[in-house]
Amino acid sequence: MAGVSLxxxxxxxxxxxxxxxxxxxxxxxxxxxxxxxxxxAAFDAHWARIRSGSGGVVMRTxxxxxxxxxxxxxxxxxxxxxxxxxxxxxxWGRGLATxxxxxxxAETPTRPLHARAAxxxxxxxxxxxxxxxxxxxxxxxxxxxxxxxTDEVLVTLRx
Numbered sequence: 001m002a003g004v005s006l007x008x009x010x011x012x013x014x015x016x017x018x019x020x021x022x023x024x025x026x027x028x029x030x031x032x033x034x035x036x037x038x039x040x041a042a043f044d045a046h047w048a049r050i051r052s053g054s055g056g057v058v059m060r061t062x063x064x065x066x067x068x069x070x071x072x073x074x075x076x077x078x079x080x081x082x083x084x085x086x087x088x089x090x091x092w093g094r095g096l097a098t099x100x101x102x103x104x105x106a107e108t109p110t111r112p113l114h115a116r117a118a119x120x121x122x123x124x125x126x127x128x129x130x131x132x133x134x135x136x137x138x139x140x141x142x143x144x145x146x147x148x149x150t151d152e153v154l155v156t157l158r159x
Contacts, residue, residue, distance in 0.1 A: 004099035006060040006107070009051060009071065013061050016068055016088070018043050024145075026089040031118035031143035031150050058108070062087070062100035069096050072104040074113065083115045083157075085127075097127045105131060111159045118143065119151035133157045 018040060020026060027033045034042060050057045050073075059073035062085075070087035083104070087097045105113070115133060117124040133155035143150035 004062050004064050004069070004096055004103055006062060006072065006100065006103050009047075009059050009061050013068055013071070014044070014047055017047070017071060017086070020070075020086060020088045023089055027145035029118070029121055029123070030086070031121065031145050032116070032141065032152075033143075033145045035144050037145070056081075060104060062096065062103075064091070064094075064096055064099075070100055072100045074104075074108060074110070076114075078110065079112070081110055081113050083113050092123065097124070098130045101127060101131045105157070111157060113157045115155050115157075116152050117155070119153050125153060125155075128155050131157065 021033065021037045021043065027037050034046070036042065049055070050059050055075065056077070057073065057075040059071055061068055062070040062072055069091045070085060072083070072085040074081050074083050076082045083101065085097055085101055085104075087100065115128055116139070117128065119138070134157075135153055136156045137154040139152040139154055140149055141152055142148070
């Protein structure tokens with residue numbers, strides 16, 4: 001398993017995050033993305049809100065071998081906290097998403113935690129299952145990156 005450390009999000013991370021979120025191949029897989037992932041002003045405003053600490057959002061930068069490879073975090077109200085993560089497509093297949101999520105879960109004692117993934121995003125579903133999340137339901141929502149309704153899998157991590 002790959003080694004990943006987590007740290008606070010820094011200003012220098014944001015151009016990387018923006019480039020990854022603007023990658024059409026990666027956003028298609030993720031499916032549920034901002035309406036226009038190439039809108040830098042909206043991206044900057046979103047991350048300014050996240051980094052302000054308001055709303056209980058906690059985001060961490062994932063680093064492997066001294067390189068920023070992604071981010072992981074949680075948002076939402078207690079009892080309905082959702083985890084989220086993004087790994088740069090250049091680093092997919094190395095176990096980094098699993099390692100980053102495990103590291104985040106180890107420093108985040110709140111349970112239950114929930115997550116959603118596009119039903120056909122098998123990589124993300126495997127990450128969640130390896131970290132102890134279990135399927136608790138399904139849903140269907142409009143996926144901006146695909147421009148269509150998409151099936152989702154809902155998962156939960158209990159105590």
